[in-house]
Amino acid sequence: MKHYFNSSLGRLRLVAFLEGISLVLLVFIGVPLKYSMGNPTVVKAIGPVHGVLFILFVFLAIGVAVEYKWKFMTTTWKVLVASFIPFGTFYIDRTILKKFEGKSSPN
Numbered sequence: 443m444k445h446y447f448n449s450s451l452g453r454l455r456l457v458a459f460l461e462g463i464s465l466v467l468l469v470f471i472g473v474p475l476k477y478s479m480g481n482p483t484v485v486k487a488i489g490p491v492h493g494v495l496f497i498l499f500v501f502l503a504i505g506v507a508v509e510y511k512w513k514f515m516t517t518t519w520k521v522l523v524a525s526f527i528p529f530g531t532f533y534i535d536r537t538i539l540k541k542f543e544g545k546s547s548p549n
Contacts, residue, residue: 454502462531464492
C-alpha cells in the first residue's frame with residue numbers, strides 16, 4: 443500500500459480506485475435507491491465525495507500525463523474518459539497505469 447503514496451502515478455492509481463468505487467456506489471446503489479424508493483441519502487452522502495475524487499483524478503491524470511510525457515491521443519484521453527464510465531478506472535488501471543509502475547518518470 444505504501445507504494446501508492448511514493449509517486450504521482452501511485453497516487454493517481456489510488457484515486458482512480460477510490461473514484462471508481464464511488465461511481466459504482468452512486469450508479470448501482472444510490473441512484474436506484476433514490477428513484478425507486480425515494481431515499482436520496484446515499485446520493486447525498488457519496489455524491490460530493492465522488493465529485494471531489496473525480497476532480498482530483500482529472501488533475502492527477504493531467505499531472506502524470508505531463509510528467510510521463512504521455513501522448514494525448516494514445517494515453518491521456520483514454521485515462522480521462524475512463525473516469526466517466528462505471529468500472530472504467532479499474533480497466534484503465536490494469537491496462538495502462540499498471541504498465542508504468544516501477545518505471546521512473548522521464549523528468
